Amino acid sequence: MPSPTRDGLVVSPSLTIPRAELTERFSRSSGPGGQGVNTTDSRVELCWDVERSAVLSRVQRERIVARIGHRLADGVLTVTASEHREQRRNRDAAAHRLAALVAEAVAPPGPRRRATRRTRGSQERRLQAKKQRSATKRMRSSRPSQDD
Numbered sequence: 483m484p485s486p487t488r489d490g491l492v493v494s495p496s497l498t499i500p501r502a503e504l505t506e507r508f509s510r511s512s513g514p515g516g517q518g519v520n521t522t523d524s525r526v527e528l529c530w531d532v533e534r535s536a537v538l539s540r541v542q543r544e545r546i547v548a549r550i551g552h553r554l555a556d557g558v559l560t561v562t563a564s565e566h567r568e569q570r571r572n573r574d575a576a577a578h579r580l581a582a583l584v585a586e587a588v589a590p591p592g593p594r595r596r597a598t599r600r601t602r603g604s605q606e607r608r609l610q611a612k613k614q615r616s617a618t619k620r621m622r623s624s625r626p627s628q629d630d
Contacts, residue, residue: 489501490504491577491580491581492581493584493585497537497538497542497585497588498537499530499580499584500537503535503536503537504529504530505528505529506526506527506528506529506576508523508524508527508569509527510523510524510525511523511524524564525562525572526569526572526575527562527576528561528562528573528576528577528579529559530559530580531557531558531559532546532547532554532559533557534557538588542588545587545589546587546588549586549587550583550587559583559584561579561583563575563576563579
């Protein structure tokens with residue numbers, strides 16, 4: 483599980499986003515808060531500039547842009563959290579969300595599917611079933627003879 487540390491945000495064992503590259507903004511949350519809902523800035527926006535990040539390799543940057551490029555605004559990835567009453571919990575939630583999003587985006591693609599063919603037996607069974615179904619429908623549509 484990705485986790486924030488004093489040095490930065492640990493995305494994977496090989497990737498840690500430094501605190502200096504992360505920007506936090508706070509605003510009033512529309513979520514729960516009781517009497518303090520209109521006075522506390524508990525909503526958190528966590529921003530990370532993917533385009534200018536020094537910790538990403540070229541391949542990692544290309545993967546991020548390809549997979550979550552639709553979420554980037556001018557090369558900046560923004561994640562918000564406002565589900566908790568406390569700012570600290572929202573900060574943690576935003577950090578976990580950003581780390582999980584980046585970890586999924588930079589992960590190498592899975593193995594490619596190996597093309598396979600249907601077996602001859604399965605093809606024959608399929609065609610036989612189609613013929614059987616066709617014969618059944620043909621029998622239903624034929625008119626009964628005058629003898630019945």
